[in-house]
Amino acid sequence: MGLNRDVSLLTGLRYKGQGPMLTFVLHRIGGLGMGIFVTTHILASFLGGEAGAFLNAIYENWAFQIFIFFCALFHAINGLRITILDLFPKLIEHHREAIWIEWAVFLPTFGIAALVITMTALGG
Amino acid sequence: MEITIKIFRYNPEKDKRGHYEVYHVEGDENDRVLDILEYIKGNHDGTLSFRRSCAHGVCGSDAIRINGRNMLACKTLVRDVGEKITVEPVLGLKIVKDLIVDMEPFFDNYKHVLPYFINNSPLPEDGRERLQSPEDRARFDETTKCILCACCTTSCPSYWANGNYYGPASIVTAHRFIFDSRDEAAAERLQILSETDGIARCHTAYNCTEACPREIKITKVIGEVKMAMVTGKLD
Amino acid sequence: MNSSKSRNLSLSERGLNFETLMWFFTRLSALAMYALILFGMIGALVMGARNQMNFADVMRWAFMPNVTHVQSTNVPDLAPWVSVFWKSVAGLLLLVASAHGVHGLVVIADDYIAGVNGRKVIRLLSIVMLVSVSAIGLYVIWTS
């Protein structure tokens, strides 16, 4: 008797874990996104032809570019934070500050890049 | 002031699934959430069930989710969470009744990491204590504080996904012994934690650290154990 | 007093199994990717990307210094980019990234799939994936 232990994705996301849980989720999405992107991209170049053209069309779409850029940039910046803190556990006490810095680097960079991509896409 | 408290209710003998019940009670901002639960049990609904004992945050009985985050009901005051309160059982363990969850899997995980002092060398000849410098003692002080409340493990996304993960609380206990200069079984514990359901399942989500009522910096502690695995350094 | 004697575990005692090594590899590969990406970026800039390429193109080049990534830009001179040197850099980055990425997928899968058999299948799949992605990737880099 009793309710089972499963935690649905929604319930999990609703847990008020604050900043760090968010970075964990975004890092995971970023990694997954890039993994899918790189694989399809390589496949596309390899296959060529119609399938290749189709896949190329997807990733050359500007919205997809913004998404991938988000994945790459966030994953890279957050990954650097994780790496540094993991290799020097003493610094983990300052993870809040680290995450602040991370956002401070990420948001403007991503913002400018997204703007550039969008403008290029719309302008060209 | 009037406190509005929404409580998750589940009666295993009647209900197929849980529901929420809202109560309005008169309270003070210095009341513990536990006091409110006791009051409701005494005056509104005697069937409301939850665990508690010490009422001041040292026994680890009453880990619950308050306003979406794991806390001890006895260590959370109304002034910390406001007059609108939602109380739910912790996640990732089977709900047995109302706010009571099945703690067995949690303790099974705890038992997995050899949670006891191991030293097979002969005792000092004079029969006195094994010596330990204050610095060596301080090395693992933080992790001796754990009260096994499970606030951490049940806030961990990795544990929600996979109940076989030993969970942060077990790693905290392992840390307490791994870094105790008198203990001799660090190697065994590190081997155990290096299993796939061990420390590899931690992705530094920090929910555990935020939830720990004893303010153990759990993610840091886990990081230290990981580095001990890589470098072999125990001090 | 037996204090202050530093305690060290030998290699075999540390729990340095596949899991731990891959954890460590993930961090090292992250650093390595940073190094390679920076290297690629500087390379692109040195080779005049500043004038002929826009920001997005620099990024592309940085993440994969591969000649096909330049073709679609308006950089006229493709010659320096096809050198064996840049192909090697691209190849190395590809290998590191695919090992990192494929293991990353295994980590995610392990979070949700706890059964012994399930995990075996995942490992098998991951090896297949790693080998094929690396092979195809290297092929694409080398032949383009």
Add this chain to the structure above:
Amino acid sequence: MTKNHQFDVVVVGAGGAGLMAGLYASKTAKTAVISKLYPTRSHTGAAQGGIGAALGNIEEDKPEWHTYDTVKGSDYLGDQDAIEFMCEEAINAVLELEHMGLPFDRTPDGKISQRPFGGHTNNVTGKPVRRAAHAADRTGHMILQTLYQQCLKNKVNFLDEFQVLDFIMVNGKTAGVVAVELSTGELHVIHAKAVIFATGGHGRIFEVTSNAYAYTGDGAAILLRHGIPLEDMEFFQFHPTGIYKLGILITEGVRGEGGVLINGKGERFMPKYAPSVKDLASRDVVSRAIYTEIKEGRGVNGKNFVYLDIRPETVNKFAAEDGRTNIDGSKYNLTAEQVLAKLPDIIDFCRVYLGVDPVTQMMPIQPTAHYTMGGIPTNKFGEVVIDDKNTPFPGLYAAGECACVSVHGGNRLGTNSLLDLVVFGKYAGLKAAEYANQAEFEKLPADSESATKAQLEALKNGSGRENVFKLSNELKKVMFADVGIYRNEKDMLSALEKVRELKARFKDVTVTDTGRIFNTELLNAWELGNMLDVAEVIAMSAANRKESRGGHSREDFPDRDDKNWLKHTLIWNKDGKLEIGYKPVTITKHQPKARVY
């Protein structure tokens, strides 16, 4: 449906005493430890300050001094043979805990660190001596964890979250216990040759208390119903420093580190009451002093609390006045960092519950109900003794706070309880196993659980006119007000009457929860029955003792009366009526004399 089990030895309770007993009994006999709380939730985990032993790690100390301090602390009511035994055993007990891995704090040369505590003195100079071995301010937590961990290591059987509801007695011998499994509501009959009770105290009968919800006197009440007497129940300790209103304990270690008590006028008042050890006098003395200050209008803002001050500047000022020095003779100088390092949990409690930071602010405190000196009478081997000739009851043992050996007499010294747990827990375990290995199982009666069933049925089928929560609040109020720190004939008798009225009203209680799984309402109601029984015993024993001694201080008989009252109270339940008897105090070396600090 009832389930049956069989063990040689059953330990009821998994606090310090129960775990120690389980650990030792299981070495030679098939043993189970039963606990209504998961073992690590036991109240031993709340103990803060330390465990007493004359290790002499920092300065000269001897078991004989420890013995004398304990005898004096007990106001000469403690049995001196047992006290000598405990104080002699103390050193090895603490060393054994260290060998089990307990992380004691350390001195610079690596030994177990010790701190001063109330009533611990150098018998030659009369000055406080450092005797309390400690692990920060969570010594009890570390003892509980360490013992539980050692039990896991030694594969002791546990029945967790099983509440014992009855004791089974056959032919005047022990036959087992009846317990309910909380997660299923099923009754279990546990057949045993020997039973050790280690169920802790009953401080929840008082309004302001440092005790856990679980402290409802289950063990004492169960045995009382079976005709086993309770000893010295009038002696209950009120700890001087509980957090105002909440009662959460602020360890005596705070005063050990130099903290002082300050009244509403900003004066340090303890020198008036205990000129030589001042703030480190024995607990009963300090609690009375605080009460007197409050009664004479020197509480803070006219309210019933005073301040405890551990701010470094205050501590250092008074340390200089008192001539307190470090061990090497240098000036005593406490820093904010040291306060944080030595008393982390206390700081945490104050910040969480009071919003007060003890490093920069004073803590509002009031005396809080704390420790049960009386209990199930035993000898120094943990055997339960049932009359004035100390006749043991075959197969029945008790240890820890529920037992009365009696080493604490009229007032327990700080740190002696944890010591009591490990020493007498161990001997109870050893003796029980020894007994079980030569005794036969008694044949279980067919209806061993019927009394329990009847009790529970009655609670389910009451008229519903009364509410458990309200009754227990009334009980707590009257006990704290009238059988509290200061007592007198009139108040105690009216309290006794009130308790009896509550007992009658208790028959009209109904529980609304009809389920089986975790029916905490039913068990809380059952526990209230125990509290009422125990409270009646306390009120009656207290009204009966016409003197002041230790924790029992009467306004109408302010002096100790050794001529008439140097004896233990025993109280029996004979068919629902309480009967009082006495037994002599064992005195070996220390003849009673006036008790001044």
